[in-house]
Amino acid sequence: MISRAVLLALLPVIAGVSLFQRRRLTAVIGMGLFSLALAATYLLHSAPDVAVTEAAIGAALVTVIYVLAIRRTGRLLVVGDEVPGLLAFEGDKLVGIEVEILEGFARQLGLDLSIQVIPHAEVEATLLRGDADLAAGGLCADCDGRLHRGRTHLPTALVRLSSQKGSPGGSRKEASTKRCDYNGYFSDLVKAIRSNEPVEATLDMARFLAVSRCDLSDWTVDRLSDSRGYAFVAGPGRADIRKQLNSYINTLEDTGALDEMIRRHLP
Amino acid sequence: MAWINGTTIAMVLFAIGATALIVRRDLVIKLLALGLINSSGILFLISVRFHPQMTVPILPVPDGVLIADPLPQALVLSAIVINFAILALSLVFVMLLVERYHSTDCERIEHAVETEKATLGSQNLATISGSDETEGRP
């Protein structure tokens, strides 16, 4: 009686905690655990047949196929936001300098390359959680000390873009409600600039060049620093992958393939 | 303590599942929430006529002992398998979508699908794998 009540009360807790996890893998395993607890509950509801079936199908089979689908072994998982020329959609394919480097690198390692587009601001957190091997997508700012920043493959600069309408001189209230810093997807930023929403963003050169095709007469543009460079970033404890990637980029540079890629993608 | 019974917990699970299904943007987690909603229906069906004195429906049972109704238990076996079928097939479809859009964010995918339909019209839309056009299109 008591055990049934305890188990029943435990079910929503397990389900709630596991469904609101940030990491997919934790959520999947949490739901597997939930299924197991559910099977035990069925057993205490004198339904042993159901318990056996739920344990075999719900806890084992479903969890196994979900883990198979999202596991990382044999795969080079790269996260990053779109950057025109470096990593961007062209029709239904991702193209760019970084994509080409990564494809070659993955082939060299014998892994399947898997690139996921996530908001720029979440890249670092994803790496720190260990949900990805590498980060790409026009990373040129300084990163957290625990991450391993690779060698620069393309020089760039940082540009601060802010709309004049909501400039710091304006009323504070307007500034706090209307202005949002760019932390979503790059495609959202482009849309916001096209529709003249007040935006403030720090952009790298490639993104800025793409944005500057829009009408920027209402915006103020400050050049922040010149001596930056794009690089890949590896997650904490992945110094090995940084070393391999650096040497791969070195060979690309030595054979002249890197220059050729840059010429092809950045006219 | 009497309120902690199967039906109450099943409905609480339904509420958690529905909330997660709406709030979480990650498609894989949406599917897990869908599985939770289905499980809540199953738990409800098992426990709605359950009484603590009931015993396992396997003969022989001693005289005077209530046995649990075997019919809902048999129904639930079907429902569990159906739940598995739904989760497996939808996972395959999510995999296809992620492969195409390189993202598991539901809103982003939805937005991309809509713009794709709007810009290209209904012709020449990209297929997931380009080589299958000859393979048995109806």
Add this chain to the structure above:
Amino acid sequence: MILALLPLIHIFLGMAAIAWKACARATLIIALLADIGLVALYFSPVSHVLSATAAGGWTEAIGIRLMLDSLALDFLLLTVLLEAAVLIYLWRQRLHPTFVLLLQFLIGAVMALVLSQDLFNIYVILELLTLVSFLLVAYDRRTFQIWASLKYLILASIGMSIFLIGVAIVYANVGSLGFAEIGVVVADNPQAGWIPLAAALLTAGVAVKAGILIFSLWLPDAHSAAPAAISAFLSALVIKMGVVVLIRLAHVFPLGPTLKILGTITGIGGAIYAMSSRDLKRMLAFHTLSQIGYLLIGMSVPEYGAESGVLAYAMAHGSFKALLFLAAGAAYDVVGSTDIGHLILERHRIPLRTRSALLLGTLAIVGLPPFDGYIAKAPLLAATHDWTSQIVLILLGIGTAASFAKLIPLFKGPYRRVGNDPAWESYVVLALPIILFLPIERALFGTAFTLPVMSWFLAVESIVIVAVGWLVYRIHRRLRVRPSERLFRLEPAIFALMIGFIAIYLVLRFL
């Protein structure tokens, strides 16, 4: 005795199509012939072999019963008709065995559903139907198809969980899942406290599959994204499986006012969206919503003749909607787009037979005499006596005419013989019931049709409705208002589903 053979033959042959890949096409013909044979038995002297049976001889409350009543017969005939038309349509195309398997399973599940008299059996078959149509919608593996069918699966699956909870409550109170036993218990004590909740759960669950506006927000995307032959099946037949279950539920539970409200919302909402849609297939999908509203209002009317009117209208709608979807698919193959403006510009390239099929479908759908749209609507209009239902029915007629007025330029000249529609025979199969509807329905339903159809008043009324619809179309074109389609996204749709359930519950409990 052999009633269960009807679905099982399809399932067996579907599997056989994968087993002997070369014979995939042949299994479709064998299945069609078997269906025609079995349904013909009903009209023969040995019709007792199709009498009600219990699967496995379990006649007790625990078993599953199958029954061929007029509702089932109507949908069986519609299924056979559509099967023949789609078979002809697909005949010259390459068919993958998996496609044949899924098609056979779809037909088998439809037949099993209309025969079933058991709540949980209906649940299992609805799930099979969901999964099969989920796979068929995305058959070409285009991304928008995949997204549309994923949305369909998620919403349908939530609906089915709600349905399952309803089944549990019914079972807890009745101790059986057969409609007959439930009907007896409900009739014994119509004021019992469990009835509103159980009815609300069951209705809301099925409504997701039945194409009711607040619940089935997946429908426009899924039906317009699917390949043409599948769209025809889904819109003409599969969506009505939800309606079949609703009719069976309405026989048992007091659903009248609920169905009327749902029907009004669905019908008018669907008509408004259909009017503002510029894509032919999407417009047809929205129009399906508005026609489901028609059926629901018909179901809420208790008068004599209304139910056979509903059945007749379901059949009529199946025939002309399938015709329109198939012809739209043929037009798409030529023009490469289903945008109405595009089709009108390129109309000289569309084969004449396709255009005639579109014209026939349009004439039938707006309800002009003497086609089946009119004949099927007439008994409904004649049987509804309360003025609110009358007004809604008339509004729906106007909405239909207004949305199909967009197609008028498509039928203007030049009429040159261009190309050849490879599938025109399938239009002939579907045109037969459209033109010869009255004798067919009289044979099936007897006297319910003699009285109202001949009335001059109804004929004039339907012509006036079409004329008003055309005027509305002209006005609407000037106004250029388009309702937002944000509602049809996944997350708002889940919200709408749950709020809709609460609304149905409140109506059932307090009205």
Add this chain to the structure above:
Amino acid sequence: MKRTIRTILALLVSMLVCCVVLLDLVVPEAPPRPDDTILLAERTGASNLVAAVYLGARLYDTLFEVLVFTVAVIGVRFYLSHRPSTARPVPIPESHVIQASAQILLPLILVLGLYLTFFGHLSPGGGFSGGVVAASGLLLCVMSIGLDTVYKRLSGAGIERLEWGLPMMIVAVCVLPTAFSRPILSNLLPIGEAGQVFGSPSILLLNALVGLKVLIGSWMVLYTFIRHRGEI
């Protein structure tokens, strides 16, 4: 901000649904149903009443459930097989611990699967759970001798033919009684002594068919997922 509002709304609406059902739930005290119980045991000869309902009184439901499973397997294979498979052959784990434990666990798991399948009418279990348990045994095989070896051996045994052959056989078993002018889906085989393995031959046969079908189906799903997983 928009997210917060949406979260609160979602929570509110789903709690409302939850409360509506719970507050209005009327469940009478469950009357025991001895008549059905006796009938079930008598007419099927199975002492596990759930199996008697599942494969006896409600075989028609089970049939459609098997079809749902078949559709799922076919769907997974059809939609994933058009994708390119992984770049490299799936490796065998190097770890000796896994290999050793696989060799010990494998027979145990297979015996458990067989027990669940063949004693499903006497004790908890049945074809579905037995099949899935046996399939997890195959997964262990994959870990010890490699995916491709297992796949080749199983294909050599002709399991692809069984994949659609078994549902056909199940449908045929269900339809066969009509040929002997018995109701469709009823059992033809004689009922033996209750409580014995062969006390209920028809349920035993159906459990075996379903178990094999589920074993093959689950294996195919697992194989397809290992070979062609997507980009998540």
